[in-house]
Amino acid sequence: MAEQLTIGELARRTGVATSALRYWEDLGLLPAPARVSGQRRYPPSAVRLVGVVMLLRDVGFTLREVKAFIAARSPAGDGWRELYQRKLTELDQRIAQAQVARTVIAHGLACPHRDIFECSNFAGGVAALLAGSSLEEAHEEIHSH
Structure with a gap:
């Protein structure tokens, strides 16, 4: 054995x-x-x-x-490829979200205000999120003015 x-x-x-x-x-x-x-x-x-x-x-x-x-x-199947493709798509989405988050944080660190709550861009981003915008949309809206 x-x-x-x-x-x-x-x-x-x-x-x-x-x-x-x-x-x-x-x-x-x-x-x-x-x-x-x-x-x-x-x-x-x-x-x-x-x-x-x-x-x-x-x-x-x-x-x-x-x-x-x-x-x-399975010996003859490649069903795993579909699972890999779905995970790859998911990872691409998470990477894109992380890149937006990184940009938002970097801009926050560059903010000249001592208290970020006093920053009009920060307040505008919060308002945009509360109005239903995604983080990316909120960030774009703030920086398009």
């Missing part, structure tokens, strides 16, 4: 806490392991699967999305 790993050994090999491994198992990210005397025993391939979960999580996938990614795997 091939080497089987305890949950502690799997945790040591991957750097993932045993509590997280149990949680991932509960979510269906890891298949239910065999049990020996009530203790979990994982196949060596579980190390790689934990690595896949870690990689996908680190590039921005939620655990629900990781589960869909793992489920989309």
Whole structure:
């Protein structure tokens, strides 16, 4: 029989806490392991699967999305590509939002007012947001005058 790993050994090999491994198992990210005397025993391939979960999580996938990614795997299919494309689109949107936020903060730091609450641009941005503008629209509105 091939080497089987305890949950502690799997945790040591991957750097993932045993509590997280149990949680991932509960979510269906890891298949239910065999049990020996009530203790979990994982196949060596579980190390790689934990690595896949870690990689996908680190590039921005939620655990629900990781589960869909793992489920989309098939020998002949490339369903994972659609998931990657959706995540790429989402990341592009988040990057654009972060760039707008960075610009707004940089302009705030350049504000000559000692108290930013006294700045008409700041007050105008707050008013535009309260009126339903996006951050980008509010910022453009302030700087178009």
